[in-house]
Amino acid sequence: MIRPLKLLTAAIATATLSLAAPRPAEAQFTNPYTFSTWNNPISSSADTAIMNRAFQRMIEGGSSGSASGSAPAPAAPAPLSASAFRPVAAQLMPRRLAADPALSPTEQQQMAALYSDLLTFYHDWLGQEGEQRLQNNVAGAMTYLLLTSHYMLNDGEELSEADQDAILQNFNEALANDAHFQTLSAQAKQELYETLVISAALPLALFFEGHEVGDPDSVAEAQAMVEAVLTAILSPS
Numbered sequence: 001m002i003r004p005l006k007l008l009t010a011a012i013a014t015a016t017l018s019l020a021a022p023r024p025a026e027a028q029f030t031n032p033y034t035f036s037t038w039n040n041p042i043s044s045s046a047d048t049a050i051m052n053r054a055f056q057r058m059i060e061g062g063s064s065g066s067a068s069g070s071a072p073a074p075a076a077p078a079p080l081s082a083s084a085f086r087p088v089a090a091q092l093m094p095r096r097l098a099a100d101p102a103l104s105p106t107e108q109q110q111m112a113a114l115y116s117d118l119l120t121f122y123h124d125w126l127g128q129e130g131e132q133r134l135q136n137n138v139a140g141a142m143t144y145l146l147l148t149s150h151y152m153l154n155d156g157e158e159l160s161e162a163d164q165d166a167i168l169q170n171f172n173e174a175l176a177n178d179a180h181f182q183t184l185s186a187q188a189k190q191e192l193y194e195t196l197v198i199s200a201a202l203p204l205a206l207f208f209e210g211h212e213v214g215d216p217d218s219v220a221e222a223q224a225m226v227e228a229v230l231t232a233i234l235s236p237s
Helices: 002-018 050-057 093-097 105-128 138-153 161-176 181-183 186-213 216-234
Strands: none
Touching: 002 161, 050 138, 050 161, 050 181, 050 216, 093 105, 093 161, 093 186, 105 186, 138 161, 138 186, 138 216, 186 216
């Protein structure tokens, strides 16, 4: 796989900068998009525990964490459809995540539009690259978050395609075996998916903007944002 996601690491950021460019100056990644006022989307998710269990599986090397340790390995990996959903609307989260009372109505509109742009580009790019299987797929969105986080926190280092495939499969297996996730409605899965994509793409765009204009503070801010996302996932309330 995930050649498209490797390309997306750079492409989504480049496109996002061009999408954001026509908006007023205050809509850029300065104010209110600085880390001090940024409303971490993951922290607003009701399903942080699901993400925590899936990410813990990655940390533990894909082990099941079974107390008995006697459960046999599955004969075949779970199909990717185990972490997919049928969308109930075009988009659900942009306006919800932008509804920050600390922002003016105009700023909320601008933030919602940017979130929407990020989701649209992610979805369209996967289609253009022949990776429709990752559209509306929560394991794919989790993989994207982990890949972009690794990229930003390791000076642009990309994981191998074999590692990326393994990450996707591990996330899919974790979700396939997560009773809570499997009982979620399609709407709840879509909310989780959109939250993951936005949480990955927004810091990534800031990261690339910082490199583009030679602003190390923006790069550091992006890294702090993604660290906050990972902390929220790994320390669910």
